[in-house]
Amino acid sequence: MTKTPLSRIRNFSIVAHIDHGKSTLADRLIQMTGSLEHREMKEQILDAMDIERERGITIKANTVRLEYDARDGQHYVLNLIDTPGHVDFAYEVSRSLAACEGSLLVVDASQGVEAQTLANVYQALDNDHEIVPVLNKVDLPAAEPERVKQQIEDVIGLDASNALMISAKTGLGVEDVLEAIVHRLPPPREGEAGDPLKALLVDSWYDAYLGVIVLVRVIDGVLKKGQTVRMLGTGAKYQVDRVGVITPKMVMVESLGPGEIGFITASIKEVADTRVGDTITEEKRQTTRPLPGFKPAQPVVFCGLFPVDADDFDDLRAAVGKLRLNDASFSYEMESSAALGFGFRCGFLGLLHLEIIQERLSREFDLDLIATAPSVVYRMNLINGEQIELHNPADMPDVMKIASIEEPWIRATILTPDEHLGAILKLCQDRRGIQADLSYAGSRAMLVYDLPLNEVVFDFYDRLKSISRGYASFDYQLTDYREGDLVKMSILVNAEPVDALSMLVHRSQADKRGRVMCEKLKDLIPQHLFKIPIQAAIGGKVIARETISALRKDVTAKCYGGDVTRKRKLLEKQKEGKKRMRQFGKVEIPQEAFIQALKMSD
Amino acid sequence: MTEILDRDPGFGIYVHWPFCAAKCPYCDFNSHVRHQPVDQVRFGAAFARELATMRQRTGPREVTSIFLGGGTPSLMDPQTVGGILDAIAAEWTVPQNVEITLEANPSSVEADRFRGYRMAGVNRVSLGVQALNDKDLRFLGRLHDVSEALHAIELARANFPRLSFDLIYARPGQTVEDWSRELERAISYAADHLSLYQLTIEQGTPFFALRAAGKLSVPGAEQAAQLYEATQAVTAAQGLPAYEISNHAKSGAESRHNLIYWRYGEYVGVGPGAHGRFIENGQRIVTFTERVPETWLDLVERKGQGVTGGETLSRVEEADEFLLMGLRLVEGINLVRFEKLAGRPLEPRRIAVLREEGLIEPVGNSGLRATPAGMVVLDAVVADLAR
Numbered sequence: 001m002t003k004t005p006l007s008r009i010r011n012f013s014i015v016a017h018i019d020h021g022k023s024t025l026a027d028r029l030i031q032m033t034g035s036l037e038h039r040e041m042k043e044q045i046l047d048a049m050d051i052e053r054e055r056g057i058t059i060k061a062n063t064v065r066l067e068y069d070a071r072d073g074q075h076y077v078l079n080l081i082d083t084p085g086h087v088d089f090a091y092e093v094s095r096s097l098a099a100c101e102g103s104l105l106v107v108d109a110s111q112g113v114e115a116q117t118l119a120n121v122y123q124a125l126d127n128d129h130e131i132v133p134v135l136n137k138v139d140l141p142a143a144e145p146e147r148v149k150q151q152i153e154d155v156i157g158l159d160a161s162n163a164l165m166i167s168a169k170t171g172l173g174v175e176d177v178l179e180a181i182v183h184r185l186p187p188p189r190e191g192e193a194g195d196p197l198k199a200l201l202v203d204s205w206y207d208a209y210l211g212v213i214v215l216v217r218v219i220d221g222v223l224k225k226g227q228t229v230r231m232l233g234t235g236a237k238y239q240v241d242r243v244g245v246i247t248p249k250m251v252m253v254e255s256l257g258p259g260e261i262g263f264i265t266a267s268i269k270e271v272a273d274t275r276v277g278d279t280i281t282e283e284k285r286q287t288t289r290p291l292p293g294f295k296p297a298q299p300v301v302f303c304g305l306f307p308v309d310a311d312d313f314d315d316l317r318a319a320v321g322k323l324r325l326n327d328a329s330f331s332y333e334m335e336s337s338a339a340l341g342f343g344f345r346c347g348f349l350g351l352l353h354l355e356i357i358q359e360r361l362s363r364e365f366d367l368d369l370i371a372t373a374p375s376v377v378y379r380m381n382l383i384n385g386e387q388i389e390l391h392n393p394a395d396m397p398d399v400m401k402i403a404s405i406e407e408p409w410i411r412a413t414i415l416t417p418d419e420h421l422g423a424i425l426k427l428c429q430d431r432r433g434i435q436a437d438l439s440y441a442g443s444r445a446m447l448v449y450d451l452p453l454n455e456v457v458f459d460f461y462d463r464l465k466s467i468s469r470g471y472a473s474f475d476y477q478l479t480d481y482r483e484g485d486l487v488k489m490s491i492l493v494n495a496e497p498v499d500a501l502s503m504l505v506h507r508s509q510a511d512k513r514g515r516v517m518c519e520k521l522k523d524l525i526p527q528h529l530f531k532i533p534i535q536a537a538i539g540g541k542v543i544a545r546e547t548i549s550a551l552r553k554d555v556t557a558k559c560y561g562g563d564v565t566r567k568r569k570l571l572e573k574q575k576e577g578k579k580r581m582r583q584f585g586k587v588e589i590p591q592e593a594f595i596q597a598l599k600m601s602d
Numbered sequence: 603m604t605e606i607l608d609r610d611p612g613f614g615i616y617v618h619w620p621f622c623a624a625k626c627p628y629c630d631f632n633s634h635v636r637h638q639p640v641d642q643v644r645f646g647a648a649f650a651r652e653l654a655t656m657r658q659r660t661g662p663r664e665v666t667s668i669f670l671g672g673g674t675p676s677l678m679d680p681q682t683v684g685g686i687l688d689a690i691a692a693e694w695t696v697p698q699n700v701e702i703t704l705e706a707n708p709s710s711v712e713a714d715r716f717r718g719y720r721m722a723g724v725n726r727v728s729l730g731v732q733a734l735n736d737k738d739l740r741f742l743g744r745l746h747d748v749s750e751a752l753h754a755i756e757l758a759r760a761n762f763p764r765l766s767f768d769l770i771y772a773r774p775g776q777t778v779e780d781w782s783r784e785l786e787r788a789i790s791y792a793a794d795h796l797s798l799y800q801l802t803i804e805q806g807t808p809f810f811a812l813r814a815a816g817k818l819s820v821p822g823a824e825q826a827a828q829l830y831e832a833t834q835a836v837t838a839a840q841g842l843p844a845y846e847i848s849n850h851a852k853s854g855a856e857s858r859h860n861l862i863y864w865r866y867g868e869y870v871g872v873g874p875g876a877h878g879r880f881i882e883n884g885q886r887i888v889t890f891t892e893r894v895p896e897t898w899l900d901l902v903e904r905k906g907q908g909v910t911g912g913e914t915l916s917r918v919e920e921a922d923e924f925l926l927m928g929l930r931l932v933e934g935i936n937l938v939r940f941e942k943l944a945g946r947p948l949e950p951r952r953i954a955v956l957r958e959e960g961l962i963e964p965v966g967n968s969g970l971r972a973t974p975a976g977m978v979v980l981d982a983v984v985a986d987l988a989r
């Protein structure tokens with residue numbers, strides 16, 4: 001056991017809006033406590049994956065144990081848990097926060113409170129965290145710490161009079177942050193070393209050398225090497241192979257006691273065998289007081305992923321399998337589409353999650369993919385009383401069998417400079433939003449809207465960014481399912497329905513969506529030898545229509561004497577192009593047309 | 603139509619003369635301008651050598667037609683032409699009734715030279731008239747004007763039993779009306795054959811750059827189609843119907859040499875940048891030669907030939923070429939021959955769709971041809987059938 005008394009342990013996390021300096025501050029803390037040699041420092045140490053580092057988002061929870069000699073002459077162990085600060089991973093965030101007693105609330109002093117600041121700080125408060133406000137980037141000329149302090153008080157309702165003023169970049173005030181962690185955040189609540197083991201499974205990931213690594217927070221008892229443990233949620237039993245702490249190097253220790261954070265390995269095969277939030281206990285002496293338990297990952301958004309080149313299907317299968325190894329919240333099942341061939345219907349925690357997975361597939365596995373438009377999970381209440389979940393518009397049951405359809409709604413929080421408020425209100429209104437609240441903090445408006453998720457997956461975020469010139473911030477949480485007047489819109493090309501393009505839309509949006517889709521396709525499908533009607537239809541009723549006129553002239557005028565090769569090469573190219581097309585009745589649609597048509601923006 | 607199948611498409615000799623007095627801004631043929639006089643004796647000797655080399659590959663054959671193309675073959679001295687024709691006659695059997703065509707530019711025509719070509723054996727001239735108004739001739743960068751063109755036509759008619767001339771239409775701003783009138787006038791000067799080409803903007807030419815820069819706009823698809831259709835109507839009414847996309851003749855006056863290409867017969871190509879297709883050891887092979895005249899000359903002098911590439915065609919390639927060329931002809935193709943080449947029939951489903959659209963139609967039991975509507979979009983029709 002590491003013999004640190006509870007009173008000298010602090011478990012904390014940092015909550016912040018993206019780019020407000022969370023990673024920079026973490027780097028600085030690691031550096032100032034000497035956890036890594038100078039030469040081992042690289043920026044954004046805790047963001048392990050390339051994508052995390054590049055996009056500045058943390059996908060997996062991560063932890064680092066810092067050793068700090070405080071000004072009071074005492075030695076402290078500070079465990080920083082870096083959480084994925086995004087709503088898609090809200091559950092993971094809440095479990096990471098549950099492993100800590102306090103949070104640093106980092107706010108960019110030149111930007112002020114943003115949507116994720118709010119979402120994350122409320123989560124921390126929900127977990128009974130003590131919170132220390134930290135105003136970062138005070139080195140910037142545009143910093144307005146006093147205004148931002150006021151905002152923290154007005155918008156969040158936190159006392160900001162003691163807020164720290166720092167620059168994570170220059171190091172200014174970072175020493176005070178360490179002191180504040182020690183003196184303003186509480187130590188772990190009393191745990192009993194003698195009690196049966198009770199530990200929280202904070203996160204897990206796959207490591208090529210060590211296999212599945214499980215991040216844990218011990219509450220009661222002692223976690224030791226060689227111990228046989230049981231996961232209460234999954235019921236699985238394992239023998240602990242290794243116990244260690246992350247400094248951020250992995251250092252093996254004999255055991256972890258109450259209040260401590262560390263990792264174990266236990267010959268666990270897949271990340272999917274572990275559940276974030278699960279309770280780990282001893283096999284022989286099980287705790288009688290399990291933790292609130294874990295919530296299985298619920299995919300919120302679905303989309304089909306298809307290889308551009310059908311020959312890559314096996315590679316795609318291998319790639320999604322590999323990703324799933326490390327990300328149990330991502331689900332997939334095989335799908336076949338007349339338009340796109342074989343692929344997978346994949347479920348994601350949200351739009352960011354979807355984007356990350358897609359990006360990793362193309363980047364790490366070098367796959368060219370077509371993604372169908374994201375779709376939410378609808379609930380179909382059938383006439384016969386059954387309720388089914390619909391993940392794919394193509395699987396929609398016969399309308400005659402449907403009594404009603406429910407769709408997921410979210411509560412969105414948007415913060416924006418007030419000059420963009422009008423446009424944003426209009427956007428929310430256009431997307432069937434219901435205003436829940438509107439308040440001001442200085443020149444920033446905070447807008448709370450209830451919105452159907454279905455409207456948000458359809459390019460809402462891009463539109464919001466563009467109408468606010470990037471100044472609005474946005475966050476949301478799923479709230480409930482509500483009945484809606486939803487209809488399946490089919491797209492017919494030369495009277496043949498194209499499955500990959502069908503979608504569920506609200507009746508009030510159908511005309512517009514249908515029109516946009518038909519216009520897009522008109523430009524994307526090449527002229528044929530006959531004219532091609534393109535229609536959007538609900539049931540048998542056509543709601544929008546375009547026509548691609550027939551080719552009018554396409555013939556080589558002159559013949560190059562005997563040089564047939566040149567013409568043949570052209571023909572071969574055309575034939576090659578046709579191989580990349582899908583046949584719908586008489587019409588050939590280039591794959592590129594699907595890719596473009598499925599891009600969400602209009 | 604068994605007759606198409608049975609007809610031997612023939613065996614032709616193509617000779618490429620790669621020099622011109624000036625380069626036309628639309629032209630991407632293998633033509634070069636030289637400011638020093640070309641050593642015609644050396645070139646003549648090289649042609650003879652390359653012909654002899656080719657003869658070793660083809661074996662003894664009877665020649666159906668000879669075509670002296672360019673470039674501007676009418677820049678050749680009659681002796682050079684005579685030498686080439688003699689060389690051909692020395693290698694292969696050249697019957698009395700062989701067709702011998704020479705391409706001529708109106709600007710390089712002189713009565714004496716025409717008489718010389720005729721004496722050497724040329725019996726058909728193809729004149730590059732291109733337009734019958736001076737403004738358009740200047741736009742096309744031609745060195746001649748209308749009166750020179752008419753003079754050349756007159757001289758050619760006086761000297762040769764057969765004459766054809768070329769016009770380029772679908773010029774910028776050209777209306778159906780303008781073109782129809784110009785065409786009618788052209789027909790009044792024509793003998794029994796005309797080649798009428800829509801202006802094509804070829805990559806790498808000055809016109810291509812001009813169009814890219816927005817300084818040249820050619821008729822769009824609709825206008826081009828209307829011009830094409832007007833061409834068909836006017837020529838048909840005047841007794842010079844199309845027998846190929848861009849070629850018109852009175853029945854029996856078709857260019858036998860070009861028919862060899864379209865009917866996918868055999869031909870030998872000599873001279874810089876010439877292409878050939880003939881059967882060797884039972885397989886159809888492709889030949890092509892070095893394009894740069896001096897390099898070609900050097901190759902021939904050292905190795906006996908300027909051929910830089912040759913390959914045997916796969917079944918699919920041969921079938922593609924057959925389809926590509928054959929459907930340009932109003933007579934169409936023989937499906938039995940296609941099946942023999944391709945090892946498969948054309949897809950009945952595709953034929954059905956194209957027929958339904960009125961773009962192709964059967965000819966007799968085993969023939970297929972593009973309809974007039976199909977001709978306007980032939981490249982797309984062929985692409986549809988070929989896969």
Ligand SMILES: Nc1nc2c(ncn2[C@@H]2O[C@H](COP(=O)(O)OP(=O)(O)O)[C@@H](O)[C@H]2O)c(=O)[nH]1
Nearest residue numbers: 018019020021022023024056136137167168169
């Ligand atoms: N000027 C200044 N820039 C900072 C400071 N802290 C962070 N940054 C910059 O702000 C950007 C976002 O920081 P990062 O730590 O990645 O933010 P995160 O998204 O919250 O992890 C980076 O370009 C940092 O270099 C600071 O104190 N002053």
Ligand SMILES: C[S@@+](CC[C@H](N)C(=O)[O-])C[C@H]1O[C@@H](n2cnc3c(N)ncnc32)[C@H](O)[C@@H]1O
Nearest residue numbers: 628629672673674705707730768799800801802
């Ligand atoms: C091989 S060229 C040579 C004939 C000769 N040198 C002359 O220009 O008079 C044969 C014909 O092709 C046609 N031609 C050449 N380039 C063309 C183009 N870019 N578009 C349409 N026709 C073209 C012209 O009518 C030309 O007469």
Ligand code: SF4
Nearest residue numbers: 622625626629633673
């Ligand atoms: S004269 Fe004929 S071959 Fe020569 S450049 Fe002009 S079009 Fe081309």
Ligand SMILES: [Mg+2]
Nearest residue numbers: 022023056057
């Ligand atoms: Mg970061």
